[in-house]
Structure formats: C-alpha cells, structure tokens
Amino acid sequence: MTASDRTRVLVVGAGAIGSFYGAILHRAGAEVSVVCRSDYEVVREHGFRMTSPLGDLSFRPVAVYAGMEECTQPPDYLLLCVKVLDGVDRVGLIRPAVGPETAIVLVENGIGIEREVAEAFPGNTVISGLGMVGVSRVGPGRIRHNHYGRLVLGDYPSGAGERSRKLGALLDEGGAGGEVTATVVAARWRKCLWNTAFNPLSVLGGGADTGTMTGSESTETLLRALMAEVVEVAAADGHPMDAELIDQYLERTRTFPPYRNSMALDYLNGRPLELDAILGNVIRIAEENGVAVPRLDTVYRSIRMLQDMQASEDGGPEG
Amino acid sequence: MTASDRTRVLVVGAGAIGSFYGAILHRAGAEVSVVCRSDYEVVREHGFRMTSPLGDLSFRPVAVYAGMEECTQPPDYLLLCVKVLDGVDRVGLIRPAVGPETAIVLVENGIGIEREVAEAFPGNTVISGLGMVGVSRVGPGRIRHNHYGRLVLGDYPSGAGERSRKLGALLDEGGAGGEVTATVVAARWRKCLWNTAFNPLSVLGGGADTGTMTGSESTETLLRALMAEVVEVAAADGHPMDAELIDQYLERTRTFPPYRNSMALDYLNGRPLELDAILGNVIRIAEENGVAVPRLDTVYRSIRMLQDMQASEDGGPEG
Numbered sequence: 297m298t299a300s301d302r303t304r305v306l307v308v309g310a311g312a313i314g315s316f317y318g319a320i321l322h323r324a325g326a327e328v329s330v331v332c333r334s335d336y337e338v339v340r341e342h343g344f345r346m347t348s349p350l351g352d353l354s355f356r357p358v359a360v361y362a363g364m365e366e367c368t369q370p371p372d373y374l375l376l377c378v379k380v381l382d383g384v385d386r387v388g389l390i391r392p393a394v395g396p397e398t399a400i401v402l403v404e405n406g407i408g409i410e411r412e413v414a415e416a417f418p419g420n421t422v423i424s425g426l427g428m429v430g431v432s433r434v435g436p437g438r439i440r441h442n443h444y445g446r447l448v449l450g451d452y453p454s455g456a457g458e459r460s461r462k463l464g465a466l467l468d469e470g471g472a473g474g475e476v477t478a479t480v481v482a483a484r485w486r487k488c489l490w491n492t493a494f495n496p497l498s499v500l501g502g503g504a505d506t507g508t509m510t511g512s513e514s515t516e517t518l519l520r521a522l523m524a525e526v527v528e529v530a531a532a533d534g535h536p537m538d539a540e541l542i543d544q545y546l547e548r549t550r551t552f553p554p555y556r557n558s559m560a561l562d563y564l565n566g567r568p569l570e571l572d573a574i575l576g577n578v579i580r581i582a583e584e585n586g587v588a589v590p591r592l593d594t595v596y597r598s599i600r601m602l603q604d605m606q607a608s609e610d611g612g613p614e615g
Numbered sequence: 616m617t618a619s620d621r622t623r624v625l626v627v628g629a630g631a632i633g634s635f636y637g638a639i640l641h642r643a644g645a646e647v648s649v650v651c652r653s654d655y656e657v658v659r660e661h662g663f664r665m666t667s668p669l670g671d672l673s674f675r676p677v678a679v680y681a682g683m684e685e686c687t688q689p690p691d692y693l694l695l696c697v698k699v700l701d702g703v704d705r706v707g708l709i710r711p712a713v714g715p716e717t718a719i720v721l722v723e724n725g726i727g728i729e730r731e732v733a734e735a736f737p738g739n740t741v742i743s744g745l746g747m748v749g750v751s752r753v754g755p756g757r758i759r760h761n762h763y764g765r766l767v768l769g770d771y772p773s774g775a776g777e778r779s780r781k782l783g784a785l786l787d788e789g790g791a792g793g794e795v796t797a798t799v800v801a802a803r804w805r806k807c808l809w810n811t812a813f814n815p816l817s818v819l820g821g822g823a824d825t826g827t828m829t830g831s832e833s834t835e836t837l838l839r840a841l842m843a844e845v846v847e848v849a850a851a852d853g854h855p856m857d858a859e860l861i862d863q864y865l866e867r868t869r870t871f872p873p874y875r876n877s878m879a880l881d882y883l884n885g886r887p888l889e890l891d892a893i894l895g896n897v898i899r900i901a902e903e904n905g906v907a908v909p910r911l912d913t914v915y916r917s918i919r920m921l922q923d924m925q926a927s928e929d930g931g932p933e934g
Contacts, residue, residue, distance in 0.1 A: 497917065500819055500917040500920070500921065501917070501920040501921050501923075501924045502925065503924075504921075508920065508923055508924050508927060509920065511923075512919070512923055514916050514919045514920070515916060515920045515923070517916065518912075518917070518920075521913075590840070590909040590913070591910070591912075591913045593910075594837060594840075594841075594909070594910045595917070597833050597836065597837035598819040598914070598917065600831070600833045600834070601819065601820040601823055601827065601831065601833070601834045601837075602819065602823075604823075604827055604831055604834070605820045605821045605822070606821065
C-alpha cells in the first residue's frame with residue numbers, strides 16, 4: 297500500500313471520542329489528521345497518549361491543525377465530533393475542508409442533527425454515526441478508553457452505501473467495530489429514547505446519577521412517561537419503536553453501577569449542554585408532526601429557565 | 616368589656632404570619648396566646664417586637680406555650696399557622712387544644728389542605744384563611760410587617776357563618792382587614808393558580824425570581840401552560856375560574872419588582888418545601904376527577920427527584 301492509496305481522515309473536534317476513532321482508524325492504516333483547539337500544543341508535540349483494553353492506542357496524527365483554515369487538502373472522510381450546541385455553526389466550521397469527494401461523518405449526539413449538514417452539502421455523502429463508547433479525556437492529549445467502542449453508522453437519511461461500508465470495514469480492522477446499518481436514523485431514535493429522557497432529567501435533578509433516577513418509583517414513572525412521548529414522536533417521524541424497549545432500558549440501566557450521563561457531567565462542570573440536539577429537536581419534530589409532548593416540553597423549558605437563571609447569576613451551578 | 620367577654624385566640628405556629636395576625640387580634644381586644652417553639656424564651660420574656668406601616672404592633676401574648684400539651688384551655692379560635700409539610704401531623708398537633716366550641720382557622724398555603732382537619736373535627740367550625748400579607752421574621756421574636764395584611768376567610772367547605780364573620784370583624788378592627796367570603800375554596804384556587812405554577816417552577820430554576828421567570832418567552836409559555844392545567848383541575852373540582860386571570864397574573868407579576876416566592880426562598884435556604892400543599896394536592900384532585908395534568912406532574916416528580924438527590928448528598932442546594 298502506498299501513501300496515496302491510504303484513506304485520508306480528518307477528525308474535527310479531537311476530544312475523547314474524536315481522538316478515539318482517530319486512533320482506531322490510524323490503527324487500521326488510515327492517514328489521520330486532527331483539528332484540535334484546546335490541546336493543540338501538546339498533541340502537535342507528542343501526539344495522543346491513549347490507554348485502552350485494546351492495548352496502547354497512542355498515535356501521532358499526520359497533521360495537527362489549530363483551525364479549519366489550515367485544512368487545505370480535502371479528506372476522504374471528515375469525522376465531525378464537536379458538540380451540537382446552540383450558536384455553533386457546524387456547516388460553516390467544516391466548509392473549508394469539505395471537497396467534492398469528502399464523506400462527512402457525524403459522530404455526534406442527538407436526533408435531527410444531520411439535516412442542516414446534508415442540506416448544506418447536497419453533493420456529499422453524509423454518514424450518521426453513533427459512538428457506543430466509554431472514553432474520557434484525562435489530561436491534555438491524554439485519553440482513557442474504558443469500554444465498548446462500536447460505531448453504528450449508515451448513510452443519511454438511509455442506506456448503507458460504499459462509503460459507509462468502507463468506513464465500517466476500517467473500524468472493524470482497527471478493533472472498535474463498525475456496525476453498518478441502512479436505517480441509521482432509526483438507530484439514532486433508539487439511542488435518543490434513553491438520552492432524551494435520562495439526560496435532561498438528570499439536570500433537573502441537580503446532576504442526578506442513574507441510581508437516583510431509577511431508584512425512585514416517582515422518577516421511574518416520569519422517565520417512562522417521557523420515553524413514551526419519544527416513542528410517539530419517533531413513530532410519527534417514520535421510525536416506530538417497540539414500546540418494550542422502555543422496560544429493557546430501565547432494566548439495563550439498573551444493572552449498571554450508578555453513573556452520571558454526559559449532560560449531567562456537563563451541567564455539574566458548568567459546560568454548555570447539548571439540549572437542542574437531545575431534547576429540543578425531538579420537540580421540533582413533534583411539532584412538525586402534530587404530536588403533543590407536554591412533558592418533554594416542560595423539561596425543556598425548565599432547563600432553559602435554569603440556564604437563564606445561572607447566566608443572570610454569572611456563574612454555573614458551582615459558581 | 617370584662618376579661619371573660621374577650622375572644623380567646625390561640626396562635627399555633629407563631630412565625631411571621633402567625634404572630635402578625637396574633638398582633639392584629641390583640642389590637643382588636645382579643646386575648647391572644649401563642650405556641651411558639653423556636654423563639655419561646657425570647658417571646659416569653661419580651662413578647663413580640665413588630666414594626667409595621669400600621670404603627671408599632673409589638674405585643675405580649677397572654678400566654679406563651681412551648682408545646683401544645685400546655686394548652687389546657689380551649690380557645691374560641693385556634694389559628695393554625697404552621698407549614699403544611701409531609702410528615703407533619705397537623706390534626707394530632709392541635710387536638711389537645713381543640714374544645715367543642717373552638718373554631719379552627721387554617722392560615723396556611725395550598726389547596727385541599729382543609730379536608731383532613733375537617734374530617735378529624737366534624738363538630739367544629741373550620742375556617743379557611745388566605746393571608747395576603749408581606750411579613751418577615753427579622754430575628755427571634757422580631758417581625759417586620761412590610762405591606763398588605765388582608766385575610767380572606769370563610770367557612771370550609773363554604774359559607775360565611777357567624778364565627779367567620781366575627782373573626783373578620785376583629786381583623787377589621789385590628790387594622791388588617793378581614794374579607795369574609797362564602798366561597799373560600801374558590802378564593803384558594805385563585806391564589807393557587809399563581810402559586811402552583813410559579814412556586815415549584817422557581818425551584819426547578821434554581822430559586823429563580825419572578826423577573827427571570829416572566830422575562831423569558833419560553834418560561835412564560837410554560838407558566839401559562841401550567842396555569843391552564845390548574846384552571847382545568849379547579850373547574851373539575853367545581854370552581855371554574857376565568858382563564859383571563861392567567862393574563863392578569865402575568866401582567867401583575869411583571870409590574871412588581873422581581874422577587875423570590877416563599878418556595879424559592881425555602882429551597883435556597885435548605886428548608887422543607889410545601890410541595891404537596893401547593894402542587895401535589897392539585898395533582899391528587901386532578902386524578903380524582905380524571906383530569907390529565909402532564910406538565911404539573913412532570914414538575915412535581917422533577918422536584919421530588921431533586922430532593923432525593925439532595926438528601927442523598929446529605930445537603931441542601933448550598934450544602
């Protein structure tokens with residue numbers, strides 16, 4: 297294999313998840329570059345140090361960029377791994393690096409997050425990806441991969457085209473597992489079913505962990521009711537889910553040791569929340585389909601108020 | 616007027632509101648005793664010191680009791696001014712002091728709070744009272760009356776009997792204003808309409824003040840939706856309210872300088888919340904009448920979870 301044959305990957309947003317999949321693709325022989333703002337100096341100097349049950353995943357990217365404007369050579373795959381936040385223009389962010397043949401891979405949380413990207417790049421393949429991975433940043437350029445790793449992926453809005461299959465094969469080779477599906481939006485709804493109920497509610501609970509949430513009959517009733525609303529919205533969006541999934545999720549959550557989900561951690565650490573990606577978009581899709589979601593809407597507006605309140609106090613929950 | 620003609624009043628729970636109405640009735644010539652746990656020593660020694668736009672309302676109760684078991688002489692009126700909290704047995708609390716002729720006056724927040732008292736004392740007149748008063752405890756036995764003072768009152772469940780009218784006249788004489796109504800439960804629903812929406816939501820907003828709550832379109836929409844559910848429950852309970860009241864409440868709230876309601880203050884100070892009196896009972900009445908209140912229920916369960924969470928952390932929001 298010559299250098300020119302190697303798949304060129306650009307990871308945009310090399311946080312824990314982005315650098316993990318970068319490492320996996322590097323391991324599979326791809327030529328991986330990263331855009332990495334906060335840890336730029338360290339990563340440029342030393343690459344990523346990464347421990348994992350898979351072995352030492354440390355690697356040195358082919359190129360480390362501090363900003364998108366430096367990315368002049370369009371990659372085969374652009375992995376977008378930034379958070380989906382209000383006021384973050386993801387389309388504008390990646391535009392400099394997207395070439396006509398670039399497949400845009402969204403490794404991000406939430407539902408309905410592909411649409412604006414697909415509309416902005418109608419000629420490009422957009423791949424939607426769901427990282428099923430436990431990974432955390434333990435220091436600048438230092439990542440700990442804890443468990444799992446699978447990336448569920450497929451063409452947006454549907455299909456399992458050549459670009460998705462090739463990426464899946466690379467992820468398999470790299471040891472993480474690439475699970476290609478022709479119905480990735482349905483998979484996203486299934487992940488959303490848990491996230492949309494648990495994540496925002498944990499914020500209203502002051503950063504409640506899963507043990508607190510599933511340990512009370514009152515809260516379990518609320519979780520079930522929120523998930524039932526999500527099931528209705530998904531069905532109206534063309535992605536019916538088996539309502540038994542609700543029981544399964546609660547059951548499975550109870551079998552894990554209590555932990556705080558990503559939104560609870562973001563909240564407790566004063567970081568911005570992916571509230572629209574995970575909850576607001578569900579409400580938007582419900583409105584588009586004439587589905588009433590009073591409980592989801594109540595949670596959404598309550599968190600918005602909490603954020604207003606904290607903004608007016610000029611500090612986070614710990615500020 | 617001889618001592619034996621004087622109306623005998625016992626105030627149970629001489630916090631700010633209880634001692635204010637005690638002072639007013641003292642001023643009207645009643646013989647006022649108080650049960651006063653936390654400030655017992657000071658009040659016994661010095662009585663209450665109370666500043667007010669009405670003048671100096673300081674007074675010395677005829678008797679100051681540290682506990683109910685000392686109240687051996689049944690009063691004409693027993694003013695119950697304790698908070699309505701889970702696990703506080705109000706019936707058991709007052710039983711030692713209730714005689715066959717004692718009128719029990721509930722000067723407390725919430726809806727549906729009279730029922731258990733009325734059921735426990737079927738032979739007694741139960742008067743339901745809504746204190747429209749701005750008053751605060753500024754130190755042991757020291758109260759500042761800020762504004763208003765009116766007590767809306769009437770027989771529970773309805774009527775404006777002799778005992779209510781006499782109490783109203785005394786309050787008028789004392790300068791606070793006693794507004795006797797034959798439909799006090801309807802009046803309670805109207806007060807509840809504001810409290811049930813604003814109070815619990817302020818807790819989910821981290822102790823949000825009225826300015827933060829009415830200052831955002833998103834939160835205003837939620838407040839309106841919560842109040843619309845309360846209007847539906849009240850109607851099903853036999854107390855239809857004009858839905859225009861919602862507009863009026865929001866309008867009026869905006870004209871006041873921002874302030875924190877009592878539940879927001881209780882929350883921020885780590886004190887127990889009157890959650891069932893103000894919200895839980897509305898949900899219970901909704902269930903009894905087959906009215907769906909998904910938003911109120913979501914707020915209720917969220918606050919319960921927040922309380923579980925704080926209990927498990929062994930500390931309040933500031934702990």
